[in-house]
Amino acid sequence: MFGALKSSLKAGDLRNRILFTLMMFVVFRIGAHIPTPGINADAMDALIKGGSILGFFDVISGGAFKRFSIFAMSITPYINASIIMQLLTVVIPKLERLSKEGEEGRKKMTQYIRYGTVVLAFIQAIGMAFTLRAANALTNPGIGSYLMIAVTLTAGTAFLMWLGEQITEKGIGNGISLIIFAGIVAALPGALYRIYQGLAAGTINIFSVIFLVVIAAMVIAAIVAVNEGQRRIPVQYAKRVVGRRVYGGQSTHIPLKVNQAGVIPVIFASSILLFPTTIAQFFQSSGISQWILDVFRWGGPTHSILYAVFIIFFTYFYTAITFNPVDVADNMKKHGGFIPGLRPGRPTAEYLDKILTRVTLSGAIFLALIAILPTFVLVATKIENVYFGGTGLLIVVGVALETMKQIESHLLMRHYQGFMK
Template sequence: MLGTLQKAWKLEDLRKRIIFTLLMFLVFRLGAHIPVPGINAEMLKELLDTGLIFGFFDVISGGAFKRFTILAMGIMPYINASIIMQLLTVVIPSLERLAKEGIDGRKKIIQYTRYGTVVLSVLQAVGMSVLLARQGAYVTPGFFNHAVTVISLTAGTVFLMWLGELITEKGIGNGISLIIFAGIVSRLPAGAVSIYQYITSGTAGILSVLLFAVIAIVVIAAVVAMQEGQRRIPVQYTKRVVGRRVYGGQSTHIPLRVNQAGVIPVIFAMSILFFPHTLASWFPHNRFAQTITAMFDPGSVLYMSLYALLIIFFTYFYTAVTFNPQDVADNIKKYGGFIPGLRPGRPTAEYIERILARITLAGAVFLAFIALLPNFVMAVTGINIYFGGTSLLIVVGVALETMKQLESHLLLRHYQGFIK
């Protein structure tokens, strides 16, 4: 990794892209410290400290959620809009046809995703504004303050969406993913300070911190192995004679990733479980709402069970949406290929589907385990941190993907130099 970064830094074009990405990170961090006007900061801090469920959203926003800045909602509305649009392309035939039209179709879907982001941002901002008003977090309550809050939060999310697309175009890696990555990594110094305070205050011992470090290293290694894990299905292509040339005859493979869905099932499951807790918090003095809040507390057995089941469900669902074994089998047959021992067509599709179902189960269980791991680590070590398994999955996944893009840029320049 360090060698790749060193080689990339020596090339002027890649160096400019890296510097541009770092400057956009700086802009993001500056925006995370611009507060929304008219909010009582102390009252808000007390409100957010009472709910651990806000922790993950605070982490991915780089602390902007807890400070309630203009970037408090982060990029989550865009992510949710993207997931919803991907699901709709399967359900709605016109969107499915649009997705298969190439660059123009994808541009249209991206445009729809942007509109969806604005709608979701407004709805979420209105909900947060109502919640703040009910908790007395406004300095001077009134319609004007509600409007300022909604406009500020929506504008912040739209700005992050634009910033992410700018990084994708002129920087290195996927801009949206890198913004989430930057938000999570920016919380590491605060986490290190918290651990130091635990030690100095006697809340946690040296052995607990060492145990936590060992668990963190093992989990990072497991996440890397799972992110890179593949099941390779061998494919043989028959020889074809076209004129005087012979085509095909080579052996290749279909790489089926163990974690085909990435971190999306975790985010989607968390968003769904976050919804009833948010609604219940609007009615703090209602007995039924208090029961719902207790049931959906992140440390409750019900919450963890539902969380794990939803992650497993969405892993299978998203994998089925994004990967179609029948299309893969048809493409193999179209180009004269076959899996050794299987007939082309339907038998090949059924074989791929069986393998995909088995490895998806392993990936889904692993995702559920990683997502619930912070609860067990807190119970064993006594160290209360928000940088949990979900954040780790995102950080490792984005880092690996960005390094792959850097390597592809370097490889492209090698080929250009060889051709010249």
């Protein structure tokens, strides 16, 4: 590993890309500590600890939401805009045609996503301003404060979007994913320090810490195995004679990933289940609101069951959007490809759909288990004020693997030995 790291620093272009990415991380962390004007920090901290959806945003933003910095919304509006654009591509023929127009179509789609990000960020920022006013977290409530907060947060999100695009273009890896990765990893030193304080004070047992480390290592290994796992469907291409040349005749495969949807289903399910508690917190004098808070309490039996069900549902939903067996079967037929033992066309599409359904079930159940397991681990070890969430682990491990693969490809192009053997 150290030899591969040394090789990566020898390659001039790769070294510059890595250094540029690290510099952008520094810019991101500096911005995460620049506060938004007009916010009561103490009230904001109490609101985060109340278990609302804002706590989930704080994890994604790497603590920027708790401080309510200019990057408080992180890059979530961009993610939402990208997801909405993918959904619209399926239902709007014009966008579907645009997505198939190559590089020019991709640039146009990216432009639409940028516009959508700014609009969603402004709407979300206005909603947050009113939410903070209801929680008495504004120092000077009024129209001016609302606009100041909305413009500041929207500008912060737009800057992060630009920062992510710069990392993708001039750095290494996917910039948007790396920004989320950096935000989550930034919370790790604080968590380790709180564990150390608990050990020193005697409130945390050393065996509980060892158990937590072992479980975390096993979960990370499982995430790596599932992210890399795939079902390979063999495909044979018939020979075609054009003039004096023979085309086709080779064998290949279609890789169906076990976790086709990534971490998107977990994010969707978390947002939906945390939304009722966030609304109920502003009407706590009502008996119905208290009942909602009890039912949807994080880590409770009802919450855990619903969480798992929603994750499985959204895994199938998102996989159906991103992988269309009919289109794959049609493309294979056009190029003379077929699955051995199956006729091209409809039988191939039905077979792919059948295999995809079974493979997706395994991935969906795995995502559900990873999402709810940390809750039970923290209850068993009685370690408090330490975040050990499945969503964070899925994002961190997935982004690390993808970035490592890109570094690996750069090294192999220069005939260096890579990280992976």
